[in-house]
Amino acid sequence: MLRRVPPSLRCALLSSASTHYGGAQIPNLSHYPSQTILPQWRRHASVASSSAPPPPSPPRGPSRSGGGGRTVSSLNPAEVAKFAAIAETWWDADGPFKPLHLMNPTRLSFIRSTLCRHFRRDPYSSKPLEGLKVVDVGCGGGILSEPLARMGATVTAIDAADKNIKIASIHAASDPTTASIEYCCTTAEALVKEKRLFDAVISLEVIEHVANPLEFCESLSALTIPNGATLVSTINRSMRAYTTAIVAAEYILRWLPRGTHEWSKLVTPEELSLMLQKAAVSVEEMAGFVYNPLSGEWSLSDDISVNYIAFGVKKSETP
Ligand SMILES: C[S@@+](CC[C@H](N)C(=O)[O-])C[C@H]1O[C@@H](n2cnc3c(N)ncnc32)[C@H](O)[C@@H]1O
């Protein structure tokens, strides 16, 4: 069910004309003008085109790969406000976050298996992540942070919305296993500035809500120790995602408030892989999350056309 990306294929992401990856066809992005592939990132155009000259870069300080350096903000206040407005509903399993609650066992299964394989842990032990320092970036109400703590990880969980952090802290305090979670209202960039480092950096369903996805990936990378793990999940910018994750989920089924997801801000698996690669993280595995309307359950799949998750490893040395 899970796709491992062999080293040759990783290179092929940038060099071949067309590559099969996790069930998706990856075009050679270098053949296209950056505007065609990455319309929403035109100004940053980091996944460079060979035919079009890159736009002028904004002034840059030192790289943050080592954990310090320039500060940028991934914050899009309008996006964060959407989540702050419904913060009280985080733990209502039938509320607006119902899809995340239903998806949680499936995404935890991917996280547990990839982290255990990478860090050589026993996935069947009661605390497979014991001793690992993990940060949950954009944690919301702590739906993911709590089970990570129960699996033994030392969890730091951050969110840009203060209301989310308050709700998450109150909820976690009721259980001794989760009361140890370090909740903080902040951004990934601010943690980078504090030179914080983690064995695993996890950011689920956040990248499609940030101001600049590439800089966000760079911050996630800067928070990851060399050879550490970076995991990102999001929604593909595909026609299927438009019809299911936006039209059906927001307008027909009303699972999510209208306007939760903007089509133009969605990120394809190819774009995510390339942004992470540019940020010194090699994507090694990818899987889709697929919803079965009959059972009401999610499962892992090769189908990454709508919801998907990527597991990457931070390069041990950055240039
Ligand atoms: C869809 S929720 C995902 C919550 C959680 N990761 C999960 O999957 O259960 C997105 C969260 O990201 C937060 N967020 C958005 N932009 C952010 C940023 N730049 N830095 C930190 N958090 C952010 C929002 O406040 C919101 O709680």
Ligand SMILES: [Mg+2]
């Ligand atoms: Mg989302």
